[in-house]
């Protein structure tokens with residue numbers, strides 16, 4: 177049993193863990209049960225991070241810690257089905273796995289067109305049927321012993337996607353993992369856990385999308401809610417996701433994450449990439465929705481000649497807060513990494529970019545470049561950007577740069593002098609700033625979808641014309 | 644079509660235009676000449692609505708409307724076009740997209756249907772030819788990486804597409820070789836018509852051999868100190884701007 181101090185905020189998870197422990201254990205391999213227990217102890221010990229923690233200096237998770245989130249329902253009602261299928265992100269013209277409040281939803285999933293030998297389905301299912309095969313990978317890359325949220329996810333690890341691409345297979349189309357949250361009256365938590373194994377010399381694009389069914393969409397799902405019943409908790413949920421991606425020698429992976437949670441939600445996610453020799457991984461992280469978001473991408477270049485490219489775009493309005501923490505760990509020589517993150521901040525939004533690059537003693541000839549560019553559309557927006565270099569090898573090339581800028585008033589005037597309205601001119605320039613990150617997405621249907629999303633969002637931020 | 648009375652403008656506490664008077668009627672071409680720093684660009688930018696410059700006095704009416712009360716985009720939609728002395732580079736916005744947005748903004752303003760990408764391209768092709776432009780420039784970002792000459796030509800190309808009623812060209816000739824100058828001039832001359840007014844701002848008389856003005860005004864220290872016919876440009880060319888210092892009464896040069 178857990179023999180550590182229970183902090184006020186953590187208590188709800190600990191008692192919830194005790195409640196579900198038995199259910200989780202049922203049909204689970206014993207090694208996993210041991211990991212879950214260890215993880216819950218880590219969480220009980222560490223508690224939620226505070227801003228005194230250097231890694232969380234600019235991001236207070238008090239709004240998450242202070243709420244008693246509970247697992248949500250995951251039965252597919254006809255109305256939910258309709259709402260999910262109607263979502264723009266459910267129409268990417270590629271095989272997909274759908275998850276509702278963290279649980280696999282077979283009825284809406286369609287992985288039949290994947291090449292022979294490729295497995296894609298529920299992690300929970302895989303654990304029950306062939307748990308032993310996963311032991312070498314699951315929870316081996318994303319370390320739960322030094323991180324509260326990863327520990328919490330691991331303690332409640334139950335379902336998510338399990339994808340295995342055998343040696344030498346090329347996926348013609350991306351595989352989409354669609355995570356839908358439907359919070360209803362709110363305070364719903366999910367802990368999606370994904371394990372992606374990409375075999376030697378294989379090639380794949382995987383699209384991970386997180387969407388919330390907003391109150392407008394979910395309105396049809398409930399008996400007509402009168403304004404009086406619109407609780408403060410309505411639509412409030414917390415997604416706590418961990419994805420582990422293990423990439424074997426010579427494999428090529430594009431991993432695209434699109435976070436479009438609804439406006440009152442909280443989102444923590446770790447994308448943990450482990451790369452073998454001569455593999456290449458490009459990640460894309462689009463943080464568009466949510467109220468309080470922490471996106472962590474970590475890549476370990478654990479074989480000579482491996483390459484990682486981390487792209488990111490965050491577009492914030494209102495009082496949104498996004499914290500991007502990335503870590504590229506150069507563990508072996510002759511590896512390259514590139515990192516391009518861009519942010520657009522409007523209103524009273526705030527963002528953090530912390531790009532850590534670690535070059536181990538062994539990792540000679542490391543070639544690493546990092547750039548973070550920010551466009552502030554409002555005087556009240558705040559950005560904290562910081563590279564964090566830890567270099568123990570002596571023959572390396574590491575460069576980094578960060579910029580924070582405002583919209584160019586000369587360019588605005590130029591556009592206006594040609595008849596383009598002020599608001600449109602601002603949108604055009606903002607879009608131009610963000611556009612090249614979208615341009616890096618090679619799957620056209622997704623690129624177009626995001627393009628449209630970006631335009632709509634910028635439309636929202638466009639100011640009324642000055643008199 | 645344009646009537647300017649005693650127009651004054653400043654930047655910060657620095658008054659640059661000290662009271663300009665000018666009348667431009669439809670069908671006329673006016674040249675404004677003057678040495679560096681005399682306020683030519685300030686004048687052009689004020690007419691286009693640049694808010695860096697604060698208008699501190701005077702009036703400007705355009706087709707009977709109060710020009711100074713209009714936003715830059717309203718002026719453009721009402722038919723005013725200013726070719727920039729230093730066109731701005733806008734990375735990430737394609738020339739075509741930009742120009743189509745501009746053209747559609749005008750068309751919408753006039754109650755005309757907007758052009759789709761195809762219509763637009765068809766319309767633009769002839770203007771590309773007129774200005775002997777490299778069509779590849781259309782798909783590049785606005786002015787980004789353009790040479791000085793390409794930027795100037797792009798300004799005139801935009802003008803040709805937008806077909807303004809009042810065009811103000813700010814030193815469009817400077818930095819152009821003679822071939823480019825002729826092309827630019829023919830683009831401007833193609834626009835000349837009884838319904839249009841053109842103001843050509845230039846430092847040199849050379850351009851006026853190709854765009855022959857009806858009137859020439861000399862701007863000096865923020866004032867129009869001399870006006871005349873096209874022969875004034877020649878006189879100025881011959882005597883140099885130094886001539887002004889002698890001929891303008893001392894009280895006016897301050």
Ligand SMILES: Nc1ncnc2c1ncn2[C@@H]1O[C@H](COP(=O)(O)OP(=O)(O)O)[C@@H](O)[C@H]1O
Pocket residue numbers: 654657659677678679680681682683684685686695
């Ligand atoms: N944005 C500005 N800020 C400060 N001073 C300016 C600005 N624009 C113009 N000026 C000043 O106003 C005067 C006139 O400049 P300008 O209109 O560019 O002259 P011209 O185009 O005739 O060379 C110059 O002394 C110049 O330094």
Ligand SMILES: [Mg+2]
Pocket residue numbers: 683684685728814
């Ligand atoms: Mg000038």
